[in-house]
Amino acid sequence: MPAHSLHSPRTPCIPSDEELPHVFEDHEFDQSYPKSIRHLSDCHWSPVEVCQMAAQFLVVEPGTRVLDIGCGTGKFCAIGAHTTAGHFTGVEQRGRFVKAAHEMLHRYGIAWVEIVHGNIADMSFDAFDAFYLFNPFEEHILPILRVDDEVEMAPQHYDDYTLHVQQQLEQRPMATRVVTYYGCCAEIPECYTCVKTAYDGTLKLWIKTQPCLDDDPESFAEAEKPAAE
Numbered sequence: 001m002p003a004h005s006l007h008s009p010r011t012p013c014i015p016s017d018e019e020l021p022h023v024f025e026d027h028e029f030d031q032s033y034p035k036s037i038r039h040l041s042d043c044h045w046s047p048v049e050v051c052q053m054a055a056q057f058l059v060v061e062p063g064t065r066v067l068d069i070g071c072g073t074g075k076f077c078a079i080g081a082h083t084t085a086g087h088f089t090g091v092e093q094r095g096r097f098v099k100a101a102h103e104m105l106h107r108y109g110i111a112w113v114e115i116v117h118g119n120i121a122d123m124s125f126d127a128f129d130a131f132y133l134f135n136p137f138e139e140h141i142l143p144i145l146r147v148d149d150e151v152e153m154a155p156q157h158y159d160d161y162t163l164h165v166q167q168q169l170e171q172r173p174m175a176t177r178v179v180t181y182y183g184c185c186a187e188i189p190e191c192y193t194c195v196k197t198a199y200d201g202t203l204k205l206w207i208k209t210q211p212c213l214d215d216d217p218e219s220f221a222e223a224e225k226p227a228a229e
């Protein structure tokens, strides 16, 4: 799909076709990264088509605040911000990916994406409406998925990070949307329902359809209300 055919409410900020040529071709988009990082794309960064489908599901209105949990080099955030009216933030623990993300965003002139260098375990989800995860934690339990040794690998981290995400997602309001790409989805609490899958079931679109046990009683009442009210 050519870049110029996509609608965005931030028209003044959208780079011209010259600045962002063929952004929707994976191999060309990935050229914006240094060679030392580019080769990771096939395995570790979401394909452009997947980013677009996920972002379109997550952004339900202009300004929806989307968090990419483990954003790598910021590819999902960049494509999401370019193709929807959402506000995208990514958190990434590896410094070299954060640097590559900032350089890519600068190169494409995408100023409205925020990349945070940090660990998801230290973040509250209160400031976000919707969430994206491309299998961020399994490298701790599956050595074949290990990106590098910049951060400590330990099965305990898998448990801790998964639990943190689960607990944070439980606290989000009814109708919260999440997209997972690959992974066993252990981060998704039972109060979320998978409403659609794509790409042979690797992409899953989730909505919080039931109150979680710790939810405010008002959430239960809210859940009972007819949709029109």
Ligand SMILES: C[S@@+](CC[C@H](N)C(=O)[O-])C[C@H]1O[C@@H](n2cnc3c(N)ncnc32)[C@H](O)[C@@H]1O
Pocket: 043, 044, 045, 046, 068, 069, 070, 071, 072, 073, 074, 075, 076, 091, 092, 093, 094, 097, 118, 119, 120, 121, 133, 134, 135, 136, 137, 147, 161
């Ligand atoms: C498979 S990559 C996905 C990247 C990006 N979301 C995408 O779809 O293109 C997962 C990323 O999550 C990051 N990550 C894993 N655990 C993390 C944590 N606890 N906090 C922040 N980032 C984390 C990894 O460093 C890696 O870059």
